[in-house]
Amino acid sequence: MTDRSIAPADKRTRILDAAIRVFAEHGYHGARVGDIAEDAGVAHGLLYHYFASKDDVLRTIFLENWGALIARFRAVEAADEPAPEKLEGIAKILLRTWRNDPALVTVMVREVARSQQLQDRVDEVREAFAIVQRVIEEGQAAGDFRADLDPRLASWIFYGGLEEVLTGWVLGQLPDSEEDVGQAERVAVEIVFRGLAV
Amino acid sequence: MTDRSIAPADKRTRILDAAIRVFAEHGYHGARVGDIAEDAGVAHGLLYHYFASKDDVLRTIFLENWGALIARFRAVEAADEPAPEKLEGIAKILLRTWRNDPALVTVMVREVARSQQLQDRVDEVREAFAIVQRVIEEGQAAGDFRADLDPRLASWIFYGGLEEVLTGWVLGQLPDSEEDVGQAERVAVEIVFRGLAV
Amino acid sequence: MTDRSIAPADKRTRILDAAIRVFAEHGYHGARVGDIAEDAGVAHGLLYHYFASKDDVLRTIFLENWGALIARFRAVEAADEPAPEKLEGIAKILLRTWRNDPALVTVMVREVARSQQLQDRVDEVREAFAIVQRVIEEGQAAGDFRADLDPRLASWIFYGGLEEVLTGWVLGQLPDSEEDVGQAERVAVEIVFRGLAV
Amino acid sequence: MTDRSIAPADKRTRILDAAIRVFAEHGYHGARVGDIAEDAGVAHGLLYHYFASKDDVLRTIFLENWGALIARFRAVEAADEPAPEKLEGIAKILLRTWRNDPALVTVMVREVARSQQLQDRVDEVREAFAIVQRVIEEGQAAGDFRADLDPRLASWIFYGGLEEVLTGWVLGQLPDSEEDVGQAERVAVEIVFRGLAV
């Protein structure tokens, strides 16, 4: 979530930041450990001083950053607000992250979220969906949301809509100016709340 | 779209089918050319008789199958129906494909959709979004859909919601019985049409 | 020795001619059996009907053509002329062959003459040197040539000078117009006969 | 130019030396990267640490050693001697190199001199001929050499005669004892200077 373009910091952090940049640009498999080290300005051997493996670097990126995201989701969930506002809050967090750190989002969206293997990741991602699902259930219980729609499916669809917008930005196919991000937020929330129909 | 478990067919097709299976199971990078050949029951050299490279196999899978999907989308678009029915038709095609060919969907969702490189893919994918977008615009013009929402963003959100459901199935995190698929279809369409709000 | 640019003839000959062209252009190792077949306008499997292997094609090219050359050398050797004229005759044959069939000469010079392996070749090449050597010895015996120089070494040096000129033509580093070929002949013979010294 | 049979030295040099040995024995195409590494006593991967490819190894061998040869030629050219002595000096360098490093000569004569591609090589080889040519022209201007013979052709013929002797040694067809080398030198120079004719 920090500005990845300047790079003082300790070397572990520099490696992590470099990895995010390199993974974002070439994908996990296309990224060489040497590329990351070069980008970080360290010898590639050093990477193994801080991390167990290339995969561990990705795992660490995911864990540290997804954890932060989840924490913010949890804060929203715990807030004393109606469910619709909470859902809107979650959408905002997800989409605003893009503006702060596109490379990170690229990695999260492309490399991590889809990755089957590592149970770690799956568990953590599941937790995000669970929060959204609980918020929806809360809204249904409070009479704010329709009760005839399965909250689990609804949470996936909601999340998917937002992630696709992120993907559009990642692929450079959707405009992502400050204003566009705001509009995307509005459209996403509107669709999920009130639908396209007149 | 055919049953991938039996294997008469010509060898080129067998290789392609095997590749879909193997890519689905291990991912593109985790799949070895030898695995594909073995699964297809041919010598691995034959793969290079029909395809230029491993990457060309993936590209071919994408092109041939996405092309078929697009053709069906186009047919829906051209049909003499109101826009909402068309959107529903597209959702059905996308979600039903899963039941017909989970492995193919896995590959399309995991390996292709996210793959940056290859302009080929991007162009073709763009076309799918364009169709959805045109249908939405048609609905807006006909007064069936709200005109205050950007149709482009709406098309991405709509597609994303569906793709996430597919992903849930691919990852084994959402139930995917015949009945579940039908329900997912309904929920997705309902959310996008009428929204979660009461 | 035939004109390699037109190609009626039987298929065996077409394959041999194509091989000379392809070997000349890409070298033996750089030439694929498929290239030869394509150039000959036949299926590559047919090559194995006429020849035992790719190597056998090269061997055949060498044997058939080198044999013809040797035959002409022998004719010169047997002629009723003084040794100097014979040597001049050999030089002419060697250099004139270039104008008739550059591709063939390229293959002979680059692929065959240097190739260690095949004993066939070595034996045949040895025979050419032996002829030159005998002519020199004949000249020495007749008092036409100095007797203080080892005839064997002299034959190698003589042949080497000529072959280097061929190489210059093959590499496109020496001009090879009709006139240039004549001049090369004269210079080579002059040097070997009377030397550079005034 | 060093003794290739002992092997302390840094690993890059060991790889280069091993490559010369292996190329000499099996030819460039017959030599496997693994053979070179094994001969050098290193893992084959290390070869790629120092060189971009197998071809780059050959190119490096050529460039470094031909460069050294050229330097010696240049020194001879610059010396304050009559042209005939210079030509003799060049012949000596070329032929003596054989005794110092037969494997290197084998590679240079068989693999490099004939290799078309790579402009690098051609340029460097051209320079050697240019030196010989200039020496001949110098001799002609000084009245030491006949002026009626084209110096360029003469340089090729001179060089070719010497190279053929090297080839004879490489192929094991000419005797190459210390004494033979001396004789070859004398015969080559005699022929080119005074010719075979009485």
Added chain:
DNA sequence: GATGAATGAGATTTCATTCAT
């Protein structure tokens, strides 16, 4: 902590050769 030379498992790709038709 830091470096980068060194390792070697492993993957893709090539292509001569075979053989059923």
Added chain:
DNA sequence: AATGAATGAAATCTCATTCAT
């Protein structure tokens, strides 16, 4: 005779990881 799909041995090259310094 002719074809070209099919085979599979073999070779180059990559790159994550280790480790001596």
